Amino acid sequence: MTERSTSxxxxxxxxxxxxxxxxxxxxxxxxQLADGLDLSRSATYRIVGQLREHGFVTERADGTGxxxxxxxxxxxLQALAQTDLFAIAPPQLRRLVHDTAETAFLAVMDNDEMVYVLQEIGTQAVKMSSKLGSRAPIHCTGLGKAYLSALAEPERREIVSRLELIHYTPTTLTTPQALLAEVERSRLRGFAIDDSEREPDVRCLAAPVVGHDRKPVAALSxxxxxxxIRAHETSIAGLVRNAARELSRQLGAPDLQEEAR
Structure with a gap:
């Protein structure tokens, strides 16, 4: 941003x-402000002074910060209070369905289970046990692993330690060590995978939705x-990540990608 005008x-x-x-x-x-925003020092001091008068910024007593x-x-906080996840999520789910022709879900965690709270059915939809209002285990769903991946490691381990890791299919992860390792892989790549772990021949890609405090509030898949899904995994994963990131942004979350640059 350049200093183009004094208007x-x-x-x-x-x-x-x-x-x-x-x-x-x-x-x-x-x-740092002057350098980061390409402003003159005089403009920086003048505008910061105006913002300080109205309470939008504050300075250290010695003027160093x-x-x-x-x-x-x-x-x-007022803006966040007026932001309703259930109001902003449907357009993202509809966009995912439009772009993938598959079914999209939004789920929240409740009592160590994922509860499906929103659903958009794709044009190529197949029968799945995941239905609006139903519950699913955390350990064998992409949604659950995505949610866990956004938690701090101690909290993640605490939750996993109390789960009953029921075996549903040959690919279900049934040990805490295996589940935690997969959740960490999910965190690193930015999305989680349900590799037919609850239902045979069903694959889901999911990403966490976080709030202003960077804590997960939901996951979408x-x-x-x-x-x-495998045939288009790279593109679908990118769409899911982008949708989750946009929802997180609307909920006030910092852009973690920008921070990492």
């Missing part, structure tokens, strides 16, 4: 950019016949 719209744009930069990077110095102020936090 009110330009000042507003730069003020919002400063708020977003501080939100993404935490406490930063004036020099800028961080978000109470007003920014209050506005953010696309499922269908194993051979058909």
């Amino acid at each position: 009110a719209p330009g000042t507003l744009s730069r003020g919002l950019a400063i708020i977003e930069y501080v939100a993404a990077h935490g406490e930063v110095s004036m020099q 800028v961080r978000l102020g109470v007003a920014a936090v209050r506005v953010g 696309v499922g269908g016949p194993a051979a058909r």
